[in-house]
Amino acid sequence: MGRPSDARERILSAGTALLGRGAYSSISVADICTAAGVPKGSFYYFFESKxxxxxxxxxxxxxxxxxxxxxxxxxxxxxxxxxxxxxxxxxxxxxxxxxxxxxxxxxxxxxxxxxxxxxxxxxxxxxxxxxxxxxxxxxxxxxxxxxxxxxxxxxxxxxxxxxxxxxxxxxxxxxxxxxxxxxxxxxxxxxxxxxxxxxxxxx
Amino acid sequence: MGRPSDARERILSAGTALLGRGAYSSISVADICTAAGVPKGSFYYFFESKxxxxxxxxxxxxxxxxxxxxxxxxxxxxxxxxxxxxxxxxxxxxxxxxxxxxxxxxxxxxxxxxxxxxxxxxxxxxxxxxxxxxxxxxxxxxxxxxxxxxxxxxxxxxxxxxxxxxxxxxxxxxxxxxxxxxxxxxxxxxxxxxxxxxxxxxx
Known part of the structure; x- marks a missing residue:
């Protein structure tokens, strides 16, 4: 995991791609973090909620x-x-x-x-x-x-x-x-x- | 629960209403059965899958x-x-x-x-x-x-x-x-x- 700002951008980029294929409500925080290649904890470091x-x-x-x-x-x-x-x-x-x-x-x-x-x-x-x-x-x-x-x-x-x-x-x-x-x-x-x-x- | 055909229709009617509000993938079989007022087991009696x-x-x-x-x-x-x-x-x-x-x-x-x-x-x-x-x-x-x-x-x-x-x-x-x-x-x-x-x- 690079700089925190990289991780935030990777989460957003991976999330955008996932939202092109499936429903928002079908995509878990774990899915997003896996796709972004970041540990799950980092999601809530950047975003207080889904x-x-x-x-x-x-x-x-x-x-x-x-x-x-x-x-x-x-x-x-x-x-x-x-x-x-x-x-x-x-x-x-x-x-x-x-x-x-x-x-x-x-x-x-x-x-x-x-x-x-x-x-x-x-x-x-x-x-x-x-x-x-x-x-x-x-x-x-x-x-x-x-x-x-x-x-x-x-x-x-x-x-x-x-x-x-x-x-x-x-x-x-x-x-x-x-x-x-x-x-x-x-x-x-x-x-x-x-x-x-x-x-x-x-x- | 009335006749089986009533239950099927109630499942489909409740499911249609739920799909007007939220994503297909966010709606569980349990949600559908609750909304339809039928026991969960009856869903798989009528439908082999979601x-x-x-x-x-x-x-x-x-x-x-x-x-x-x-x-x-x-x-x-x-x-x-x-x-x-x-x-x-x-x-x-x-x-x-x-x-x-x-x-x-x-x-x-x-x-x-x-x-x-x-x-x-x-x-x-x-x-x-x-x-x-x-x-x-x-x-x-x-x-x-x-x-x-x-x-x-x-x-x-x-x-x-x-x-x-x-x-x-x-x-x-x-x-x-x-x-x-x-x-x-x-x-x-x-x-x-x-x-x-x-x-x-x-x-």
């Missing part, structure tokens, strides 16, 4: 994903090109999961939302916050695409939420079929949800 | 839901009016769950798909079959709407899959927010995914 661990997994995953989203949405290209890049990277993320972890893992936040919303109000609120931030980021690029006369949805906020819902549903099917390429369906459907001026076939 | 129970829950739920879908999609009205009715009934199902079970339970099939796809190939295949049948039912009414010149998607099959994905993503947010009315967003977005000739605002 819930605290879950909140840290969510926070860590969102820090990483938010940076990726910001890079994709804020880079070169027109607003719609940048949104398209975000979806291509989402497909690639699922390809990497399938290659490295043995199966499409889906969306960590969606997995936890369906499992825990009904009985863990603390985690539920944290997931709501993440999805709100996702929607705000997409809304911003949608507003840019409206301003650039690339699209004409009824409202940027409504279109952003519809796109996030389409993303979650599409990733669910990618996981169910263990097929990352399902995520390619997202782009033409997003163009329709945006009332984009480019035809959906161009995608 | 997996066999899960497959029976899926089959029973789909028999019920398929009949509801067929009634909604096959009743009075234009093809799009019938599709709209299906979504209204989906909203109502989540309202009833919130009222009777204390929280929006989401979609049983979506919940199980995210939890089990990566490590239970038998259940995964059964869920794929259910979603395929759902897509076929929606595709049929979409084709009718195309024939009636109500909509003009690139393909009826592709639009049907996009609508099912939108449904799953929207129901995820209804569960995350414990708000059945989120499902009302489905209709205007489905009209966009269908390239419907009626404006989405009419919804």
């Amino acid at each position: 819930q605290a661990f879950a909140l840290a997994v969510i926070a860590r995953h969102w820090v990483t994903q938010k940076a990726q989203w910001a890079a994709a949405l804020g880079g070169e290209g027109t607003p719609l090109e940048r949104l398209h890049r975000l979806f291509d990277e989402t497909t690639e993320t699922q390809r990497v999961a399938q290659r490295d972890l043995g199966a499409v893992t889906g969306c960590l936040f969606g997995n936890l939302a369906l499992e825990l919303s009904a009985h863990d109000p603390v985690i539920k609120v944290e997931l709501q916050r993440v999805f709100d931030e996702q929607a705000t980021m997409v809304e911003s690029v949608v507003q840019e695409s409206i301003d650039a006369d690339e699209s004409a949805p009824q409202s940027a906020a409504g279109a952003a939420r519809a796109i996030i819902a389409q993303l979650e549903g599409t990733v669910l099917f990618a996981k169910l079929l263990d097929d990352p390429e399902q995520v390619n369906r997202l782009w033409p459907n997003a163009l329709l949800l945006l009332s984009a001026h480019v035809p959906a076939t161009i995608a | 997996q066999a129970f899960a497959l029976a829950v899926i089959a029973r739920h789909w028999v019920t839901q398929k009949a509801q879908w067929a009634a909604a999609l096959g009743g009075e009205g234009t093809p799009l009016e019938r599709l709209h009715r299906l979504f209204d009934e989906t909203t109502e199902t989540q309202r009833v769950a919130q009222r009777d079970l204390g929280a929006v339970t989401g979609c049983l099939f979506g919940n199980l798909a995210l939890e089990l796809s990566a490590h239970d190939p038998v259940i995964k295949v059964e869920l794929q079959r259910v979603f395929d049948e759902q897509a076929t039912m929606v595709e049929s009414v979409v084709q009718e709407s195309i024939d009636a010149d109500e909509s003009a998607p690139q393909s009826a099959a592709g639009a049907a899959r996009a609508i099912i994905a939108q449904l799953e993503g929207t129901v995820l947010f209804a569960k995350l927010l414990d708000d059945p009315e989120q499902v009302n967003r489905l209709w205007p977005n489905a009209l966009l995914l269908l390239s419907a000739h009626v404006p989405a605002t009419i919804a």
